[in-house]
Amino acid sequence: MAAVPRGGTQLVSATLHDASDLWALRAAARRAARGLARRRGAAAFLADLDTECLRLQRELREGRYQPGAFHHFAIRDPKPRRISVAPFRDRVVHHAVCAVMEPTFEAYADPDSYACRVGKGTLAAIQRAQLLARGSPWFAKLDVHHCFETADVARLSGRLAEAFEDPALLAVVDRILRAGTDDQGRGLPIGNLTSQHFANFMLGVLDLRARAAGAQGYVRYMDDILVFGASKSQVTGIAESLADAMARDLNQREKLSARRIAPASAGVPCLGFRIWPHLVRFDGPRRRRFLRHAHEIEHAREAGWLGDADAAVRGAALVAWARFGNTLRFRQALWHSPR
Numbered sequence: 186m187a188a189v190p191r192g193g194t195q196l197v198s199a200t201l202h203d204a205s206d207l208w209a210l211r212a213a214a215r216r217a218a219r220g221l222a223r224r225r226g227a228a229a230f231l232a233d234l235d236t237e238c239l240r241l242q243r244e245l246r247e248g249r250y251q252p253g254a255f256h257h258f259a260i261r262d263p264k265p266r267r268i269s270v271a272p273f274r275d276r277v278v279h280h281a282v283c284a285v286m287e288p289t290f291e292a293y294a295d296p297d298s299y300a301c302r303v304g305k306g307t308l309a310a311i312q313r314a315q316l317l318a319r320g321s322p323w324f325a326k327l328d329v330h331h332c333f334e335t336a337d338v339a340r341l342s343g344r345l346a347e348a349f350e351d352p353a354l355l356a357v358v359d360r361i362l363r364a365g366t367d368d369q370g371r372g373l374p375i376g377n378l379t380s381q382h383f384a385n386f387m388l389g390v391l392d393l394r395a396r397a398a399g400a401q402g403y404v405r406y407m408d409d410i411l412v413f414g415a416s417k418s419q420v421t422g423i424a425e426s427l428a429d430a431m432a433r434d435l436n437q438r439e440k441l442s443a444r445r446i447a448p449a450s451a452g453v454p455c456l457g458f459r460i461w462p463h464l465v466r467f468d469g470p471r472r473r474r475f476l477r478h479a480h481e482i483e484h485a486r487e488a489g490w491l492g493d494a495d496a497a498v499r500g501a502a503l504v505a506w507a508r509f510g511n512t513l514r515f516r517q518a519l520w521h522s523p524r
Contacts, residue, residue, distance in 0.1 A: 199285040200354055205242045211235075212284075214237070216280045217276040218230075241277065252271065255365070266375055269365065276378070283378055286354075293348060295389065295392035298389065307406065314404045314453055317411075318449040318453050321402045321414055323447070326443065327427060330439060336373045336387065336437070338370050340387070341362065342358075344386065344390075388435075390430060390435065391405065391410065395423060397426075400412050406456055420446060427439075
């Protein structure tokens, strides 16, 4: 099922020339450095910003740009993942490329796709899911099994070639994609801005399938998908259609252990929260995760590893995340409980 821009959308052709403009690269470097400016690679690049950007510009425009080697490490929060960190200069290219491609991605995006989009995000997805839960008796939840690790890069390249015309831009994108694949040509490295945008664009075929199958109540945040409907049979049928699309259109498969079909009154699992028509709570794993992070911050402060100011900043970020749900009493009990 081929993706098409939304009706009436006028696409502006994205080009490598625009992505490699000196000012575009300078802006991309500053975006890439957010939160990383003190790290060695970022600091060295920023210290000689114009020279580094001009060098990148020449490499990109002359077709000589080649991505560097990733640095890999593992995390286990909230589940085991292998994170791949590109060299800083490659991250600058990622930001520059995504900036010129983003308007086209937006033109193809479904209104109820919430990842990697300005004005959308986690909170908007939760609010939309709660609104749909108020008017829909049933829901189905499903997602793609190891979405990033099993992404079919050849199919993704084909989709991108349908949406973008500039061969020079597509050549750079192809190099970025090939740098992160396994021996079978699969995989988008987790931790890269390009991986997020490319995967979200690719998964747009599921949005098309859901709409074609009759989904009116629908929320997708990357590969986490919710379908709402009037009956169990309706949402089950749409879920089966989406599972078929994963296999036929993406060459991937559904994570069967994650599928859930239930009444909305039982609580809808969504992005670490459980949603009822008039209430949003943490789900069990996220509640435990919140408690662990809160205790780690307090322990680091008491041990002198974190100053009061840094501890306050981390605590505020944790609380801001928790405020997505109705968690006031839980947070009050946590912060005022004796240690």
